[in-house]
Amino acid sequence: MGPGSPAFWGRLRQMSTLAWFACASLVVWLWLLLGQGFFWRTDQRLPRPRDRRDGPHARVGREEWPGVVVVVPARDEAGVLPLSLPSLLAQDYPGRAEVILVDDGSTDGTGRLAEALAARRGGLPLTVASPGEPGPGWTGKLWALRHGMALARARGPEFLLLTDADIAHAPDSLRRLVSAALDDDRDLVSQMARLRTASPWERLVVPAFVYFFAQLYPFRWINAARPRATAAAGGCVLLRTETAVAAGVPDAIRSAVIDDVSLARAVRAAGGRIWLGLAEGVDSVRPYTGLGELWRMVTRSAYAQLRYRPSLLLGTVVGLALVYLVPPVALVAGLVAGDAAAAWAGGAAWAVMTGTYVPMLRHYRQPAWTAVLLPFTASLYLVMTVDSAVLHHRGRGGAWKGRVHPGGRTAAEGTEFTARHGE
Template structure:
């Protein structure tokens, strides 16, 4: 019983530390920095890697082409070996007018590169001598003022990245998606990412405005060519070479890609979970223990303490569960979901634990990360 009380007390201390001393990871107020009109509007190229995206381009590409940007801008869509008519769909949409569109193809992927980053590198090369590059995914929809807002917010920064609002239309999406962003912020607290001089660095791959000279100083896209989690790798490369970066939540940038079932969400998360742990069995074991202690112990010992009854165990665990719940409420509010669902976070954490284990098993079986027919056994 003493051991159980100690475990409950440790869980409470961990949650108190996370809530008070972990960069305010649970806060959702990190939005675009104050906007300032530049004296001269920089030139921008929007680079969109697209692999079999003909079905989503009608929902996203018109928004990019209709950007109301005062400076010189163009869109480069890189058809990454698509077989569904992605290039033709893009060219058809471009006939409706808007920013100039270039559709190009990078050719076969060289050894050591991921397909997406090879496409991005080709798009960057095609863009030529521009001041900024907006790297955005084909499933990301931008409001017409998105590019202007990003450039105005950039100022002297070298990378401005927004985590797009993800879809939460089905019950499974509402259960899993807000926790996905919450866990990402727990790994990479936005305030620490945005603070110069700290080692914490990350970006959100769906929307990254990067200064071309800073990208070149970091070694270009080639410096991260094998990264499966390319957004974090990009943010790290820019910050490590002296660049100023900013990461926050979006209001007018959203993903239209559906993940309607648990299976689709499972595949989306498990394909890179073990890569996040650098394929380390030791880190995997630590993650399993950590998830169990932080997310599963509080509700389990709350119920056990109430049934035994053991008042100290129940009180410590319930307090930890309460802190956990309160830190999750802002994310649910950001997604305009019912805060009453916040106590269910341990359920979602259990799913993430199982997804992480499944990701490791896939790696050990040689299947590794997979995306649209491509497999990456190593990160």
């Protein structure tokens, strides 16, 4: 029975609506598997440093490595600072380096704790500064970065390392970042820190968070000679100082909620070359022990990712349902109802979905079998995204650590979220 035979077309006309949706989902998954920059692969990692005595960027002695200033915005981070700041102060970097921690209006003694840790642990020089309350139109983190970057530029470094207060770095982290920037002539080198996966909710939600990010912004597309996507991971960004000045950051992105992607776009617009990959030896120590904490992390920026547009929200909800929820529903309903076409297409789509998720689970050292739970996790993200929109319209969007973002709608935050997530 060939495609041109009447019997073939008759069977197609007899397919249920659920079977058609399942087939559509399968087609989408086959396209995602092969046509979305191999987003599911986890091989975009920093290369091992080359010998600095060779090549066009040869650096022989300690004094010939570029100067770096590490800028750490921190607001009420006393709980994680003892696990993160000592790792920065202990960096084994051959050149001149120092750390500036910007205490962004903390009420828990973050600044005093940082100074005490530096006095007790030693290592790189530490400066603690305070910028005061954010200026009009500024998000708190970017206001703190503005203050810290201005102090850093006065030291004349070639590079700035922008890293969050909850990020712990292996001793060679800074050396590897700088080597990668020099070896491949990159203006921005960013690593997606390995988030904590200690609690059951962290193990369920966190790997999917990174998986969805990579699906939106395939790392291979970002790192290509002719890039097709632009993004960075805000927890760990090495940036050339002259490129930051040319791009006008952070002033140019002062109201961005999704500041890392906005930063990368500003750098790209200024002609900068960008690299983004998964981290080894760069880990978030922030605990998200309950679902509520993870929920707030996602809802803070999900609607901003959709440019605060209801039409994109609707498209995203429909797309997520088609891509992630239809396959298991079609498989189960098809088996129960005896709908072979729905069961086959739904099962095949679910199998492809599961297979693409396994590499990320392995990166996070989680059991491969948990990949079958991705539809459930995706349903959580769907509800989180809707809740993010509800919070925005109630005037509580972007809330984080006691501050509510004013709700700017910057062009830099616009993404192809629906097209990438829902096709």
